[in-house]
Amino acid sequence: MATDASFGNVLAGEAQTAPSKSALQILHEWVTTVDHKKIGLLYIGSSLLFLVLGGIEALIMRIQLAVPNNTAVSPEAFNRLFTMHGTTMVFFVGMPILFGFGNYLIPLMIGARDMAFPRLNAFSFWCTFFGGILLYLSYIAGSGLAGAGTAPDVGWWAYAPLTAAPFSPGHSTDYWTLAVLLSGVSSIGSALNIVATVVSMRCPGMKLTRMPLLVWLYTVMSMMVFVTVSPLTAAQIMLMFDRYLGSHFFDTQAGGSAVLWMHFFWIFGHPEVYVLVLPAFAFANEIIPVFSRKAIFGYPAMVAASVGIGFVSFSVWAHHMFTVGMSAGANSFFVLATMAVGVPTGIKIFNWLATIWGGRIQFTTAMLFSLGFLFQFLVAGLTGIMLASAPFDWQLGNSYFVVAHFHYVLVGAILFMIFAAFYYWYPKMTGRMMSEKLGKWQFWLFVIGFHLTFDLMHIPGILGMPRRIYTYEADRGWMIWNLLVSSGAMIQTVATIIFVYNLVWSYFKGKVAGPDPWDAWTLEWAAASPPPPYNFVETPVVESRRPLWDIKHPEDADAYYE
Amino acid sequence: MATTQYGVLTRQPLEPWVLPSRGVVGMLCLILAEAAIFLIFVVAYIYYEGKSLSGPTPAEVLKIPIFSTICLLSSSITVHFAAHALKHNKIRQTSAWLAATVTLGTIFIVWTGMEWHELIYKEGLTIQTNLFGTTYYSLVGLHATHVVIGLLMLSLSLVFSLLGWQTAKHENRLEVLSLYWHFVDAVWVVVFLVVYVFGR
């Protein structure tokens, strides 16, 4: 008879008593590891490091913009700051932290021992890590050994011909392009690994229709990586040919086209947003049901909507280019395609609403962040519809409204779900709970800071403030908004410090978690916390989407309803 | 009875559980990503067709490489036979087919080298000359790089086969390699049509 006690003992295995090791041994173990859990943690750790760097850059920019005609930083330094902030946050925080969670969770959730290609997995991580290091080396060595260092200052989308040798002398742009190229190679490797793992490593009974939604969404995201990151990689190769070999892909003086770079960049750049947001949806799909105590509503619709978003997102890139002078017909097409993304996205929000409906909502910190995500993602989606309307975009494009909109997505949706994921899976990763008390402080401070910053940031955009300016005129009426926006950034900083403190404090002092602290339903909670290197003592066999629910509720098992 | 049956601990899978080979899945993913990279280079080639500010033009300098194309495409067939032979543990046949594949691939790459030599030293076309040079060398060069990588792997497989280190249990690996080689050939079909047939 399967009971609660037996799955805990049999699958979780005995707690290991490890002999104490020297620091060098531990370092060696982490550097040479091919274990998906350790690599996942390496990804997450390195992303947190870069998150702090990117955050500091954002903070300096907000200080500079708090008042008009400020001289806290020079224009050159400011341009480097926003370039580094964007590049860091997208390529060395967003992608790796999401791949980190995926690496850690996917094999556990499908009952596998490891990823399909463990060594490729390690290679991908180190590629990303050294890519990030390379990017920051530019601060020391950017313009070559002869000159002082300069970080790249071409913006994270690096429009041609600003990246061409005459406008970007020295090597700072080379650092940028190489770092992004490395990150791209790493992403493609990771995505390949995830797809191969999901297709070939599932435990018996784990049919595609029984996979946790998190695994589904990571699969869709990985498939998108092949088709979106590759064009960026190709464009980086072309840019390097231009800079090193003197070719003319984006050389406007030899007939090259600046617009072609825009197309290539945004064929990557827009689906990239969905690549980043799908894992956030994935976390929500796991966390919201557990803390509503209900199965996810409309599993097939959720899968279909994710696949739908994946496909539609390939036909929307030029909504970043409504102002480059495309024909009215082309503009209209991209309006329609972009707005169409709203449909599957709406389905997702409604399904989460229906999941909560009739549940018993437990307000853990993870759930609070998820609920914040729901509201903020709703707003981000709606401001997205505004920007999708091309004429409205002729006004709002490249203004602070856009900055507010996409930070609503990246911070309000994705970062909030990353925080939720930390609170939810930290016990699995470390064996200890994070402090809920600190967590709630962090949540409420972050919510206040977030809304102060990013709600009000829409307004200077409406008042005509373009992005990427290091200072502004005093007579435009932008000052009060910028001041409030900057003060919100300070509050978010405090909340983030609480979070980091909580991570460290809980590791040593947190309550011992046990294998299944949330009374959850997916396979990772059947392994010990933290799981042993082999994950499961015996390969599990599943017969429904929520194997642990079935054990806990044999009288009302999901498997009956399949 | 039902309560035990619907548990995570069920020992016996209820149905046979066979999943695709991870090597094949991984290679298919890589091919998808590579196809996207090539697509961007092809798009750039087509986009810049006829936009060069100065000569030479493709029509002036390019010749249709029929012989080398036949060589490369037939190497797809030989590598298929090599994988097939290995599956049935016919090691000598495997070696023979692999040798044929490597030879055909080498003919192709040597021809490309000769073509480039002529273009650079006789026609004066380099990657810096104009947009045609830029896109032509990048696209054909990217493909040639893939051919070289494939040839290195195939030669390695050939050496292992000759030394008797490669047996039927490595059948899956050669299968994965042959998938890659088929892809490289398929890309050439596109490059051939875009650059040499329609682009001239």
Next chain:
Amino acid sequence: MLVLLTDSANLPQVIHGPTSIFSPAGTPAHSIFSLSMLVLAVTFCVFLIVASLLTYAIIRFREGRYKGEAEEPPQIYGSNQIEISWTVIPILIVVMLFLASARVIFTTQDAPKPANALDVVVVGHQFWWEYRYPKYGIVTANELHVPVSDPRNPVPTFLTLTSADTDHSFWVPRLAGKTDLIPNRVNSMWIDPPKAGLYLGQCAQYCGVQHAKMLIRVYADTPSQFAQWIKDQQKSAVESASVAEGREVFEHNACISCHTIEGTVATGTFGPNLTHLASRDTIASGSVPLNAKNLREFIDNPANFKPGVLMPSMHLSNHDLDAVTAYLMSLK
């Protein structure tokens, strides 16, 4: 959340300013404004409905209301009817917003050009604007003069946009949406300010170090003012014996390799045309008011005002500085 509330409730009070997109002047900005009101209203309704449902669900189904019940809530796995209904409604909204947007796209982008329209060629340079009036043979910089366009007898100005170096974007929010200036490419847009006055804007595409101080000033002149302005600009530079020394300094320094002054040996095109510099209100692409003191300081070291500006410090002696400033200030 907050932004939507402020947007629609307090719109008239909060959202005004010299560069606000919600203070439209002219047809393109007006039609965008009307469209944006529609989009805002629809999205605000959607927000209100979904956010209220979410809030209700969170309060109604909180665990605290079920204290003492150990049971899990009933498990519901989905419903196809419900899924279809919340797929169809968003589709209808999307189609509606798409049609409204497409109408504005076509009426704005494909508007026919009347025969009496004024043509101006706008060339973006790293951190300043060049304006050419081909019909009148005028080349000027940074301050664009256009005639007022009376709605009963419209005289729109059609701008032809291109760039000499990197990407730029021409954005005067009260007149129209932005359009990019891209090297090797020609774009166009049109404006028709209905009232005389000054309309402000600035470059909206990151173009290099001094992107922030690449400001735009559009002067909408009454027909008579505009005719007068054209007449003044068509003249060659004034020559006055009192500033001959300054002119000498100008012509014997590197100034002439970048700047043009009609009627002199200065024919450079890398920097702004200075033929009628003193007729302008500002220097440094609209970021510094023009007066003798500012101009002198600018010539001495332009980077004081605009770090990263491409004009180098000329290292003139104080005497020469005064002379050349006096000369340039005479170029009415």
